[in-house]
Amino acid sequence: MTPVELFLLGRTLMKIGEEALPAPEEPAGGPAAQGARAVLITLSDVTAHPGSAVGEISRRTGLPQSQVSTAVARLKQTGSVVTSPDPADGRRLLVHVAEAVSERVARVRATRIDSALATALGTEDPARLHEVTEALAVLARHLPPGSLANLRP
Template sequence: MNGVELFLLGRTLMKIGEAAMPEPEGGSSQYAGNTRAVLIVASDVAAHPDSAVGEIATRTGLPQSQVSTSVARLKEAGAVVTAPDPADRRRLLVRQAPRLSARVSEIRATTIEDALTTALDENTPEARKEVLAALEVLARHLSPQTLARPRP
């Protein structure tokens, strides 16, 4: 596998993950928009607690306005909390919420089986089992914190 193949696989996995997520109750949010950006921001916040929006934007490559909107969506869902930066009260620091909200619990409790079944070219119980096992191995070795580790 080369970098391009890995990148394309990652995009496919993100789309399957997006398809697996339940819609918010009521069908929409006042922050309707890019789920992918919200997930990227949530992953970055998990790996880098107490980060300012600008720092998240720099690390993720997302525009600061998109990070701000994503933080607002995550805050509305109860996934993150914000607090003023003690060193610069104009900045807000973002971190994961200490307790899971009902929405975050709902999302985490949702399985990927239906989305995976739809996505698989070879939709057999054996293929689903093989792919799920491979995803579990990847998840065990490649967490959101993987990218936060210092590199030699």
Template sequence: MNGVELFLLGRTLMKIGEQAMPEPESGSRGSVRSVLVTLGDIVANPGTTVGEIAARTGLPQSQVSTAVARLTEAGSVDTAPDPADRRRRLVHPAATPSARVAEVRAATIDDALAAALAAPDGSAPDPAVLDAVTAALATLARHLAPGAVARPR
């Protein structure tokens, strides 16, 4: 496998992950990726600003601001004034997970993964293949969890 293949596999896995997430009550999924990238950065760097998140993630500041607003509304993060500069707000993971966070964490990838592995005629995937891919994903998750690998360049 080369870097391009790994990158494309990562995009495929992201799409399966997005499909596995329960619909929000509003019915609008919006940009799930930018919200998840933003949340991942906030968890890794609590007490950060929108500008710092944008610089680390490469997302436009407007997308990060929108994601932080959505995450705040969902109860995933809290914001507070920066004591060093009251014009800025610091973003932290919420101390207590909201009902939406609990719902997303409880959702499994089973149906989305089965759909991705379905035969070309739409029939269910081979159970052995489904089990093997599920086991491979569990292994990757153990070894490549966020923060387990040195920061990419």
């Protein structure tokens, strides 16, 4: 497999994941939902590094600070994270995963990829769906989100 093939596979998998995610509930007249990518990357980093400031999350993830700030605001709105003042610098807020699982997080965790995967594969053949799902489980086991830290200096 070439780096280009791997990159395109990753993009395809990301799009299937985005399609499978339940749509966020927006209040009437509320802002358009931010893309799931920045929110998921930010939440993954906060889970791995609780008590981080937005700038630290930005540096680790490679996302612009403005995207991290927006993602943190969305995650706060859904009850997924909480913030607290940094005792060392009152201008900064530290981000932590909320102790209680929010309704949104529970809904996302309960959602399966079967329908989106079947659509992307163009088939509902149970044997093919099972084979691809098992292959994805192997990849997820060997390449968890934390493995990205091995690529960064």
